[in-house]
Amino acid sequence: MAQPIIITQSGHYHYQQTEPSDLLIYVLCLSSADIDIEVEQTVPNAQVDIRALAYISNKDCARIHTHVRHLASKGTSHQTVKFVLNDEATGEFFGDLNIAHGAQQIDAQQTNRNILLSDNAQMRTRPQLVIYADDVKASHGASTGQLDETALFYMQQRGIGVETAKQMLLKAFVQDVLPLTLDGVVEHLQQRLLELGLTEEV
């Protein structure tokens, strides 16, 4: 696996896979940001994996847009995008997936899951799949909700305080998208993760 790309700041990021390569992209937003990622696969057997987490509070607004274009056959794209929104924060995910005419045997998966920690937080999500080939696997799913109340009660019934229980559930929610000890995550982001209780001091 090639060295992952780590995106933590606003911008338009464009990648073209012109050889059968593996591309791994991590996105981490801990305050307002506007991130636009474009991936184009122009040769067969290219793979891209996008794993994004936005965890924001106050009146921050995080936008993550992905555009994945499969122009050749046998390509793979897996996207997992998660938002955790507190206070009056707003999140936006736009997932644009395009499988071109003749790009057969594509495996494309897009998952967007969001947790609202406050009644005033807002999430907008818009998956958009445009498929011109007929022999492909493409799936997408989006869900937005609160922390699982039945899980919280179960944990409290075992003596776990409600704040600790919430922290454990949030950590579980985010850690399958990002390895939280990721090398290259800049220092102030590590510090924020530590404050949020999502990572431990190394």
Added chain:
Amino acid sequence: MKLLEIKNLHASIAGKEILKGINLTINAGEVHAIMGPNGAGKSTISAVLTGHPAYTVTEGQVLLNGKDLLAMPAEQRAREGVFLSFQYPVEIPGVSMTNFLRTAVNEKRQYEGKEPLKATEFLRLMREKKQLLEMAEKLDNRAVNEGFSGGEKKKNEIFQMAMLEPCLSILDETDSGLDIDALRIVASGVNKLKTPNNASIVITHYQRLLDYIVPDFVHVLADGQIVKTGDKSLALELEEKGYEWLNQ
């Protein structure tokens, strides 16, 4: 010694009254069975005693070792020694059994003013309890209840009970969905954990479980009230005659 005193307990959910004046005293060392038809309020008793947020207590009092149980948040009731074996144990993806139980055990220890268990001490305790219950399952590295079979979930509840050493355990329909082998293992676990200092409430629809966990008292709940109390023979009588018999 009085462990639990329920006095004239009334409770409702979404404005509908379910419990209509429950009176029940449980002493240390006793096993009480609560039986009754569907909708009688059996599971509501466990929900109210453990502090489930959906239920409102409208009248009455519950004392645990003389302390006002209803004034405590759910986690404090658990730390005071109330344990519920859930009818439907909850799956928690991404939280390992080890992390979950270690947090639970240590939060209880902290509440009692004890030092938290170190990792090695904790693992030793887990091994001991597993041996005691003769559970072969390797649950430690799996997420809490995730992908567990029905039997594994119920065994896991009893395992958690062994780890937390409650003074009052409530087994809510623990027999539902269990085959006879799993039922035996679960029941023998409950029996092994019995001491003169703790007590259990066994909520069940059927008499079958009570062949394995023998109650000192059997209470019949109907329409939110205890309508009859007897010894274990009452359970057999109910099995034979059905609940309709009580209305005659």
